[in-house]
Amino acid sequence: MPEASEARIRPTASFLNHTPVPLAFGTSGLRGLVKDITDLEAYINVKAALRYLLTIGDIPAGSGVVIAGDLRPSTDRIMRACAQAIVDSGCPVENAGKIPTPALICHAISTGRAGVMISGSHIPFDRNGIKLNKSIGEVLKLDEAGITREVERVRAEEYSRTATTSAFDASGMLKRPLDLPPVARAAEEAYVRRYLQSFTCGGLSGLRVLVYQHSAVGRDILPRILREVGAEVVTAGRSETFVSIDTENVTDEQLDRLEEFAIATEANGQPLHAIVSTDGDSDRPLVTAVLPAIEVQPGGRRVRFLPGDLLGIVVAEYLRADAVAVPVSANDAVERRMGERGVSLQKTKIGSPYVISSLDELRRAGTHQRIVGWEANGGFLTGSDIALAAGTMVALPTRDSTLPILGNLFAAAEQRINLATLWGRLPARFGRAGLIDKVPVAVSQAILAHLIPTGDTIEVEFDGVGRVFDRSHPDAVPTALAEPALADWQQRKTTLTRFFTPALGFDDIARINVLDGVRVYFRNGDVAHIRPSGNAPQLRIYANSDSQARADQIVELGLCEPDGILRQLETALT
Numbered sequence: 001m002p003e004a005s006e007a008r009i010r011p012t013a014s015f016l017n018h019t020p021v022p023l024a025f026g027t028s029g030l031r032g033l034v035k036d037i038t039d040l041e042a043y044i045n046v047k048a049a050l051r052y053l054l055t056i057g058d059i060p061a062g063s064g065v066v067i068a069g070d071l072r073p074s075t076d077r078i079m080r081a082c083a084q085a086i087v088d089s090g091c092p093v094e095n096a097g098k099i100p101t102p103a104l105i106c107h108a109i110s111t112g113r114a115g116v117m118i119s120g121s122h123i124p125f126d127r128n129g130i131k132l133n134k135s136i137g138e139v140l141k142l143d144e145a146g147i148t149r150e151v152e153r154v155r156a157e158e159y160s161r162t163a164t165t166s167a168f169d170a171s172g173m174l175k176r177p178l179d180l181p182p183v184a185r186a187a188e189e190a191y192v193r194r195y196l197q198s199f200t201c202g203g204l205s206g207l208r209v210l211v212y213q214h215s216a217v218g219r220d221i222l223p224r225i226l227r228e229v230g231a232e233v234v235t236a237g238r239s240e241t242f243v244s245i246d247t248e249n250v251t252d253e254q255l256d257r258l259e260e261f262a263i264a265t266e267a268n269g270q271p272l273h274a275i276v277s278t279d280g281d282s283d284r285p286l287v288t289a290v291l292p293a294i295e296v297q298p299g300g301r302r303v304r305f306l307p308g309d310l311l312g313i314v315v316a317e318y319l320r321a322d323a324v325a326v327p328v329s330a331n332d333a334v335e336r337r338m339g340e341r342g343v344s345l346q347k348t349k350i351g352s353p354y355v356i357s358s359l360d361e362l363r364r365a366g367t368h369q370r371i372v373g374w375e376a377n378g379g380f381l382t383g384s385d386i387a388l389a390a391g392t393m394v395a396l397p398t399r400d401s402t403l404p405i406l407g408n409l410f411a412a413a414e415q416r417i418n419l420a421t422l423w424g425r426l427p428a429r430f431g432r433a434g435l436i437d438k439v440p441v442a443v444s445q446a447i448l449a450h451l452i453p454t455g456d457t458i459e460v461e462f463d464g465v466g467r468v469f470d471r472s473h474p475d476a477v478p479t480a481l482a483e484p485a486l487a488d489w490q491q492r493k494t495t496l497t498r499f500f501t502p503a504l505g506f507d508d509i510a511r512i513n514v515l516d517g518v519r520v521y522f523r524n525g526d527v528a529h530i531r532p533s534g535n536a537p538q539l540r541i542y543a544n545s546d547s548q549a550r551a552d553q554i555v556e557l558g559l560c561e562p563d564g565i566l567r568q569l570e571t572a573l574t
Contacts, residue, residue: 015163016040017170022151025144026536027351028399029131031120034074037128038172039081044158046085046116048150049132052143054089055150058134059114061090066111066187067180068096068104069118070217070281072242074128077177078118082130084167084178086116097183099191100218100282102400105133106194107187110394119217119281122377125242137397140353188221191402195225198393199406204413205230210265210275210290212236212258214243218282218401225402226276231409234272236261245277247284248377248433250305255288258303262290274409274419275303278401284377285401287311287408289419306423307431308378308404313337314422315407316372319386323368325358327351328515329529330376332544333429344368345474349516350531352379356397359383376433376542380404430548434555436566439539443574444532447539450573451495451530452514453488457481459513460489464523471511496520498572499565500528504557505550528554530566539566 012019021036023045030045053059065086069075075098083093094113096104101117108115112135120128132139132147139147158166169175209231213219223233237257245254258275265272277286288303296302309330316324316338325346326334338345346362348354355373362371363383371383379399386393393403412422459471461478468489469478481489493509500506500520506528511521517531517540527544543554558565 013159013161013166015161015166015168015170016172018172020172022155023130025148026129028138028353029117029129031123031127031129034126034128037074037078037130038168039077039084039174039177040158040168040172042078042081042130043085043088043168043174044154045130045147045151046082046132047089048154049139049147050086050089050091050114051150051154052147053114053134056146058136059091059112062092063135064092064094064111064113065089066094066096066104066108066113066115067118068099068101068115068187070101070120071098071215072120072125072128072280074125075118078128078130080177080180081174082116082118083180084174087178093181094186095181095183096187097185098217099188100221100278100401101131102283102396102398102402103187103191103218103221105138105398106396107190108133109135109137109396110190117281121281122244122246122279122284124244133398138353138356140357141351142357192221192225192228194393194396195402195406196228197391198388199229199410200389201228202230203389203410207273207409207413208232208234208270209409210234210236210261210272212261212275212277212286213238214245214277215239215241216245216278216280216282218278222276222278222282222402222405225406226409229406229410234265236265242280245279245286246377247279247286247308250286255301255303255305258288258305259301262302276405276409279377282401283399284308284375284379285311285404286378287405287419289423291418291420295420304420304423306408306419307331307376308374309334309376309431310423310426311378311404311408312374312380313426314411315374315380315404316343317341318407318411319370319372319382319388321370321372323362323371323383325355325362325371325373325383327355327375328513328519329433329517329531329542330374331429331431332521332527333427336427336429347474347513347515348373350375352381352399355381356383359397374404375399376431378404380407428546429544430546430551431542431544432548432551432555433540433542434559435533435538435540436559436561436564437536437538439532439566439570440537441532443570444539446574447530447569448518448532451492451518453485453492455485455488457485457489458515459511461511462490462493462509464508466490499568504565505553526550526554528558528565530558530569539570541566 023030507522507524513519519529529542541558545551
């Protein structure tokens with residue numbers, strides 16, 4: 001989300017007693033503080049988005065719109081404001097209730113309608129968001145400019161009203177909030193059928209799985225699906241207070257809690273095989289294997305968490321994917337494994353809209369039959385219909401948590417091994433991520449400007465004897481760069497070497513990728529990736545290495561105050 005100073009609207013409506021802060025597109029959808037997502041602000045953005053979809057012919061006039069939300073305390077109010085915008089756009093509202101984001105989008109796509117999901121995903125409860133989808137899938141980056149233009153027009157219309165003629169009071173809230181229609185269960189039931197008609201009934205028989213429910217919107221749907229495919233399901237941790245679960249940043253405290261669930265659940269003598277959960281809007285999975293007590297080293301945990309980018313490898317293999325798209329920040333085990341299997345791999349910028357665009361390109365090319373993608377958070381997307389043992393699963397090009405959970409459990413069950421053994425067969429690459437907060441966007445951009453050359457080249461390889469090869473197109477033969485590009489990339493390498501030094505354990509730089517931020521590959525296999533957040537004033541660092549200890553150390557070297565690598569970059573390059 002932009003800093004307030006960058007996002008203030010001038011002028012404002014005469015009837016408002018505050019200066020509004022507009023919603024802004026982040027990596028996926030609109031996000032903001034709850035106090036800033038007034039009814040008026042939500043109304044403006046949804047009405048504008050529908051106008052845009054009508055203008056481009058994505059939906060016809062009078063088309064129904066599906067709306068749903070997560071379990072945050074602010075969601076009901078924002079849903080009512082969005083429903084008012086839908087009605088005032090001349091569109092009927094279908095209230096799908098509190099369901100996972102992928103369930104809403106799956107239903108909207110299958111019925112050729114737009115959808116509005118009220119959710120802030122994994123971010124704290126004092127924030128929320130609005131995710132929009134077209135009749136054919138998610139709103140993509142190329143749609144954002146058109147929607148933003150319509151937002152400006154709708155904002156001007158609403159701000160031109162007086163205190164008497166506006167439907168909103170001085171605080172930006174609806175004077176007469178709309179009652180939502182009764183909840184229709186069609187979206188939820190279609191989402192459940194999606195998996196029951198694709199995965200073998202009874203395929204998870206003999207498996208005992210704990211679902212950590214917390215405040216995830218899919219907390220009742222997930223256990224239902226798992227039971228229907230044969231698993232014995234127990235539940236724990238249900239909360240009526242919102243719990244923020246970030247599957248890209250699972251903490252030791254959260255793992256300790258899962259460990260407690262495992263021990264308590266096995267108190268009756270029955271073994272537990274896995275613990276699964278999702279983030280708040282249930283589009284990102286959390287999966288842990290539960291190790292038998294006899295296999296745990298002294299002081300070790302019973303639960304083993306596998307990050308989402310590695311979970312995705314298992315699912316891609318289970319689905320027999322022949323083409324894959326992942327963000328450039330994904331663990332490079334993906335690159336290694338897909339290369340071993342001869343699977344076409346496309347790297348994208350970070351954010352599901354970019355992954356979806358890549359899936360669309362792969363589908364249009366017509367050269368692959370089983371096209372999938374996933375993100376480091378574990379959210380899994382399918383870009384083509386995929387035949388499974390029990391039936392064909394229709395493409396769903398949006399983040400989903402249920403498919404990666406089922407894919408991992410079924411892959412282990414069909415091989416008659418436990419999850420930990422299955423995961424032990426993956427490339428031994430380990431990852432970590434972290435960030436420093438309150439880094440202005442302008443500062444982050446200034447850092448990148450010093451590290452990224454001009455031109456279209458996005459990845460280069462240094463051969464160690466002065467030559468630099470363009471690796472921007474992985475399926476093409478690398479070509480040697482000539483001057484002045486050669487000198488330009490050599491200079492960026494020299495600059496990076498000032499900060500990633502041998503004294504800190506870094507080897508010579510072998511490759512640099514600048515698709516989204518700056519990703520540096522070292523000859524000893526270490527990887528460090530610097531990137532500004534897509535929706536907050538934060539500077540992030542990602543790391544991969546051959547050991548978890550080294551990946552952790554790289555991130556710690558980047559974040560330590562006051563003179564870690566990120567702070568050194570800030571001081572030297574801005």
